[in-house]
Amino acid sequence: MSGFGHQLLTLGPVWVYCLVGLLVFAEDAIFVGFVIPGETAAVLGGVAASLGHVDLLAVVAIVVTAAIVGDSVGYEVGRKLGPRVLQVRPLRRHQARLNQAQDLLARRGGPAVFLGRFVAFFRAVMPALAGVSRMHYPTFLTFNAIGGLVWGTAFVLLGDLAGTSYPVVERAVGRTAAVVVLVVLAVALLVWRHRRERS
Numbered sequence: 001m002s003g004f005g006h007q008l009l010t011l012g013p014v015w016v017y018c019l020v021g022l023l024v025f026a027e028d029a030i031f032v033g034f035v036i037p038g039e040t041a042a043v044l045g046g047v048a049a050s051l052g053h054v055d056l057l058a059v060v061a062i063v064v065t066a067a068i069v070g071d072s073v074g075y076e077v078g079r080k081l082g083p084r085v086l087q088v089r090p091l092r093r094h095q096a097r098l099n100q101a102q103d104l105l106a107r108r109g110g111p112a113v114f115l116g117r118f119v120a121f122f123r124a125v126m127p128a129l130a131g132v133s134r135m136h137y138p139t140f141l142t143f144n145a146i147g148g149l150v151w152g153t154a155f156v157l158l159g160d161l162a163g164t165s166y167p168v169v170e171r172a173v174g175r176t177a178a179v180v181v182l183v184v185l186a187v188a189l190l191v192w193r194h195r196r197e198r199s
Contacts (some may be wrong), residue, residue, distance in 0.1 A: 013054045020045040020059065021066040024152070028070035028127050029077070038067065039120065039155050046159020060156045067117070067148035068141075071127040075140055078131025085128050097121050105129050110143040117147030 011019070020041045027038035042063045049056035078085050091098055101122050105112045113135075116126035130140050 011053075016045065016048050016054050017058065017062055020048075021062040024063050024066040025070035025073075027124055028067065029073035038070075038123070039151075042152060042155035043159035043162070046156040046161075047163040048159075049156070050160045050163025056156070056160055060153055063156050064148050064152035067152050068145050071113075071144045071148065072141065074127030075131040075135075075137070075144075078128030079134065080131075082132055085132065091125065094121065098125060101125050101129055105133060105135075109135070110139045113140055113143040114147040117144075117151045 023041035024038040045054070045059040045063060046056070048054045049059050086098065101116065104116070104122070105126065108115065113126055113130055116122035127140075127144070
């Protein structure tokens with residue numbers, strides 16, 4: 001992951017915008033979150049903004065939009081394919097967690113869509129599950145939009161805050177090492193958060 005982060009932070013602005021938006025979108029639309037969580041891309045987009053490579057507000061707007069649109073696509077996939085979508089190979093290895101997500105959706109409805117945005121596995125599957133269950137789309141979209149706005153803004157700002165330490169680190173150890181330190185810090189924050197969620 002640190003190699004991916006280093007490459008992202010050395011790309012031009014247009015490529016950073018495109019890759020961050022694509023990864024956030026694909027996480028919910030086609031389950032790419034099992035490989036690279038969208039929150040990692042959001043945090044690294046914030047780091048890139050703190051380094052002056054991209055505009056912070058533009059990254060926030062792209063991440064929030066990609067999150068909302070990606071969820072909507074995931075919802076349509078679930079609605080069109082029905083229960084068959086739950087048989088894809090990445091999901092078959094996580095049946096217990098999938099059952100938890102289905103139970104949460106059945107008990108909470110719309111709020112489950114919002115809450116699922118903040119848990120990596122649920123974020124990847126909740127839109128499709130909402131589509132499979134035929135949740136009323138305006139209800140889904142409302143909670144999806146609120147969750148995307150809060151989640152996207154929070155994680156981009158997290159990356160931006162992590163990146164504010166860059167000038168100090170750069171003076172001490174050099175540019176390349178500073179980029180590596182920032183990527184490691186961002187990933188460490190995500191790992192810590194993931195472990196806290198599991199506990």
